[in-house]
Amino acid sequence: MLPNEPSGSSWRANLIGLQTIVIKEVTRLLRIWPQTILPPVITTTLYFIIFGKVIGSRVGTMGGVPYMQFIVPGLVMMSVINNSYSNVVSSFFSSKFQRNVEELLVSPLPNSIILLGYMSGGIARALLVGCLVLLVSMLFMQTTTLYSIPITLAVAFLTAALFSIGGFLNAMLARKFDDIAIIPTFVLTPLTYLGGVFYSITLLPEPWQTISRCNPIVYMVSAFRYGILKHQLSSDMIDIEIGLAFAAIGLFIVGLFGLALWMLKQGIGLRT
Amino acid sequence: MMPTTNPALEIRNLSKTYRDGTVALQGIDLEVPPGEFFGLLGPNGAGKSTTIGIVTSLVTKSAGAVRAFGIDLDHDPAGMKRQIGLVPQEFNFNQFEQVQQIVMQQAGYYGMPRGPAREQTEKYLRKMGLWEKRQTGARMLSGGMKRRLMIARALVHEPQLLILDEPTAGVDIELRRATWSLLEEINDQGTTVILTTHYLEEAEALCRHIAIIDHGRIVENTDKKSLLAKLNVETFVLDLETAAPEALLVDGYAHRLVDPLTLEIDVPKERSLNEVFAILSRQHVNVLSLRNKANRLEELFVNLVEKKGQNADAAE
Ligand SMILES: Nc1ncnc2c1ncn2[C@@H]1O[C@H](COP(=O)(O)OP(=O)(O)OP(=O)(O)O)[C@@H](O)[C@H]1O
Ligand SMILES: [Mg+2]
Numbered sequence: 001m002l003p004n005e006p007s008g009s010s011w012r013a014n015l016i017g018l019q020t021i022v023i024k025e026v027t028r029l030l031r032i033w034p035q036t037i038l039p040p041v042i043t044t045t046l047y048f049i050i051f052g053k054v055i056g057s058r059v060g061t062m063g064g065v066p067y068m069q070f071i072v073p074g075l076v077m078m079s080v081i082n083n084s085y086s087n088v089v090s091s092f093f094s095s096k097f098q099r100n101v102e103e104l105l106v107s108p109l110p111n112s113i114i115l116l117g118y119m120s121g122g123i124a125r126a127l128l129v130g131c132l133v134l135l136v137s138m139l140f141m142q143t144t145t146l147y148s149i150p151i152t153l154a155v156a157f158l159t160a161a162l163f164s165i166g167g168f169l170n171a172m173l174a175r176k177f178d179d180i181a182i183i184p185t186f187v188l189t190p191l192t193y194l195g196g197v198f199y200s201i202t203l204l205p206e207p208w209q210t211i212s213r214c215n216p217i218v219y220m221v222s223a224f225r226y227g228i229l230k231h232q233l234s235s236d237m238i239d240i241e242i243g244l245a246f247a248a249i250g251l252f253i254v255g256l257f258g259l260a261l262w263m264l265k266q267g268i269g270l271r272t
Numbered sequence: 273m274m275p276t277t278n279p280a281l282e283i284r285n286l287s288k289t290y291r292d293g294t295v296a297l298q299g300i301d302l303e304v305p306p307g308e309f310f311g312l313l314g315p316n317g318a319g320k321s322t323t324i325g326i327v328t329s330l331v332t333k334s335a336g337a338v339r340a341f342g343i344d345l346d347h348d349p350a351g352m353k354r355q356i357g358l359v360p361q362e363f364n365f366n367q368f369e370q371v372q373q374i375v376m377q378q379a380g381y382y383g384m385p386r387g388p389a390r391e392q393t394e395k396y397l398r399k400m401g402l403w404e405k406r407q408t409g410a411r412m413l414s415g416g417m418k419r420r421l422m423i424a425r426a427l428v429h430e431p432q433l434l435i436l437d438e439p440t441a442g443v444d445i446e447l448r449r450a451t452w453s454l455l456e457e458i459n460d461q462g463t464t465v466i467l468t469t470h471y472l473e474e475a476e477a478l479c480r481h482i483a484i485i486d487h488g489r490i491v492e493n494t495d496k497k498s499l500l501a502k503l504n505v506e507t508f509v510l511d512l513e514t515a516a517p518e519a520l521l522v523d524g525y526a527h528r529l530v531d532p533l534t535l536e537i538d539v540p541k542e543r544s545l546n547e548v549f550a551i552l553s554r555q556h557v558n559v560l561s562l563r564n565k566a567n568r569l570e571e572l573f574v575n576l577v578e579k580k581g582q583n584a585d586a587a588e
Contacts, residue, residue: 010350013383020380099364103374103425106328106358107381108350271332272290272325 010108017109021117029087029125036087036125037132040079044133047075048140051198063200063237065229070237072137073225074197077159079133081192081217082184084126084160088118088167089180096171101270111264115168115257122164123157130156145231151242152227158249159220163188165256172260172269196221200237212239216252219245278342280306280433280464281327286336287488288322296322298488299336304481306341306432309459310466311479311496319488320468321361324437328358340433354382357431359422361438361468367411371402374410375425382429389428396424399454416447423451427458434458436467440474452477507565508545510535513558522551536565 029036048068056067063070095101104114146152170183195217201209212218223245226238240248264270281304288297296319304310312320325331327338329349338345343352365374372393379389397403400420405413413421419439426434436455440448448471455478459465469475475482475496482499484492492499515532525548527537535557539548552559 010383016383016385017381020377024377095366098366099362100366100369102330102360102364103378104381105330106353106356107378108353108383109381110350267332271330 013108014110014113017107018113018117018120021104021114022120025087025091025118025121026124028091029121029128036083037129040083040129041132041136044075044079045136048072048137051075053140064234065232066141069141069229069232070200070225071198072134072141073228074195074221076130076133076137076156076228077217077221077224078192078197080126080130080156080159081163081188081220083129084122084163085167085170085184085188086180087125088122088164089170089174089184090167091121092118092168092171093174093177093180096174096270097177105270111261115165115260115264118168119161119164122167123160126160126163127156130160146228147230147232148227152224154246155220155223155227155249158246158253159224162216162220162249162253162256165253165260169256169260169263172263174269191215191217196239201239202236216248219248223249278306279303279339280308280341281466282337282339283323283327284337286323286326286333286338288319288326288331288334296488297326297334300485300488300490302483302490302493304433304464304466306464307459307462308464308466309455309478309480310464311475311482312466312468312485313470313472313475313482314468314485318485320485321437322488323485324358324360324435324466324468328356328435329353330360354429355432357426357429357434359419359426359434359436359439361441363418363422365410365418365421365425367409369410370406371408371410371413371421372397372406374421375428378425379428384429392428392430393424396427399427400424416443419443420451423454431463433464433466436465438468438470440469440471448474505538505540507536507538508548508562509565510537510552510562511560513560516557517555520555520557522548525551 051068051071053068056071059067061067061070092101095104166183170180174180194212195215196212201212201218204212219240222239223242225233226242226245230238281302283300283302285299285301286297287295287299289295300319300323302312302323312323314320322331326333327340327345329345333345338352340352340355343355345352369377375393375397376389379392380386384392394403397406400423402413402417402420402424405417410418410421419442423436423439426436434455439455440451443451452474455465455467465478467475467478479496481495482492483490483494509530512533512535516529516535520529520535522537525537525539527535529535537548539545549559
């Protein structure tokens with residue numbers, strides 16, 4: 001018989017638990033890379049070709065940079081958002097569906113560790129895909145310098161964290177496989193397209209500009225564009241002040257994380 | 273160390289009403305002393321899995337209290353979960369993961385570092401006869417192997433209380449007996465075992481104490497010997513030559529006419545069948561054949577397996 005864990009070492013036990021989930025999640029997304037990594041890279045490359053090369057050449061410049069270059073940050077952000085969300089929603093929902101989520105529910109792991117574990121998979125996939133897409137975009141852009149790597153990375157990381165929680169919430173509420181496509185189709189995609197990926201919201205007439213400021217994705221795209229293009233872009237093309245953008249993203253993360261923990265505690269969608 | 277005086281499991285006034293209004297438990301009390309081999313029996317839908325679900329945190333309770341080794345579910349859920357290993361009624365592992373990975377992961381969820389986790393995994397996979405299959409995807413295992421995988425997974429953190437929800441459902445008779453001796457071994461080493469089953473024979477072979485639950489209430493809670501005395505009645509099915517008279521009377525025996533040619537009758541083990549036949553003869557009811565109702569299929573199956581074995585021997 002193993003000695004019972006004294007409570008002092010439970011943070012260590014939790015760390016091992018977290019590590020176990022992280023390894024499981026990362027192994028999963030790497031194992032099925034033709035479903036998780038390849039398609040987003042192909043899709044975004046097509047975006048670059050169509051919007052950047054074909055259409056962009058007619059649009060000319062925006063904010064002092066070629067249109068192609070202007071949309072790169074938004075397109076990368078779009079894949080960060082989609083991939084973090086869909087990784088967690090499909091992984092967590094399928095563990096609900098196959099019931100192996102019960103392995104976690106019967107274990108002594110706290111809910112926060114379960115949540116962080118699944119988020120890590122979403123973040124890993126988003127960053128991996130994001131980097132690949134950014135590398136591909138460099139082939140299309142004239143320049144290969146980023147304004148600030150720390151800001152760029154931080155925005156990508158926080159955005160991935162946020163949408164990983166979103167995917168987790170979606171998976172908790174989903175009852176069937178169809179339910180995991182509802183939020184991406186009816187909420188994420190419209191918000192992304194209206195989130196300043198293809199244009200600066202400063203170009204919009206009122207009241208659309210003010211309405212756009214209620215869209216959280218605007219903050220992420222703007223901050224990401226800041227991190228990549230600040231040195232080349234005319235300043236009136238930065239939609240949101242960078243500090244405000246970080247604050248907004250941080251607030252969203254705290255809010256959704258709290259909501260997810262509360263729902264886990266209630267056992268919503270998990271315990272009958 | 274836990275004081276050993278605390279019950280391994282203590283359930284007080286536990287009730288559960290599911291969200292759709294189904295009342296699954298209506299205030300049950302159970303106490304399982306440490307080291308016990310405890311059987312929880314009852315018909316389909318009686319509330320066995322619900323009880324186990326609440327104890328293992330898969331189901332939320334509506335009211336009542338649950339403690340394992342004195343640790344309260346509400347006050348220290350993680351502490352209580354650490355004491356328990358669960359073999360659920362339905363397969364609940366990821367079908368796309370490998371056998372070894374599934375057990376290793378579970379050890380990780382319980383905070384076991386990689387080295388010990390690997391050793392424990394090997395130990396229990398060997399014990400379950402699954403070591404050769406460790407690299408196999410779980411979906412490729414046979415039904416019996418899947419059940420044993422879940423037993424290995426439940427044991428990997430060496431819980432003090434092992435709960436098994438119908439561990440031998442759909443398992444063939446030979447494998448079932450192998451599972452039994454394994455559970456006995458685990459119990460001999462000091463682990464408290466709680467088991468649900470539909471096979472009376474299984475409870476009879478393993479459990480020292482048996483509780484029977486029906487419609488969310490405990491209707492019987494006693495040691496096996498007293499229960500067996502109560503169950504000491506055999507049901508026989510009699511095929512009759514001619515239709516029995518409407519007013520057939522078999523005084524002193526519970527009986528029912530299934531159809532005019534088939535009579536079911538309960539005979540306490542200490543009473544002679546001759547008496548029954550005498551009563552029937554007096555009413556000019558002739559019996560063509562008779563069979564034992566309980567476990568008929570099972571006995572038939574055992575006979576078949578044994579015959580097969582003999583044929584194989586003869587062929588050599
Ligand atoms: N998730 C659920 N939602 C609603 N009702 C449920 C749910 N799970 C079980 N029940 C109901 O609760 C009652 C008890 O079910 P439970 O699964 O505990 O029975 P059981 O004794 O394990 O039966 P079995 O021997 O068939 O496994 C049944 O009426 C069942 O229909
Ligand atoms: Mg059941």
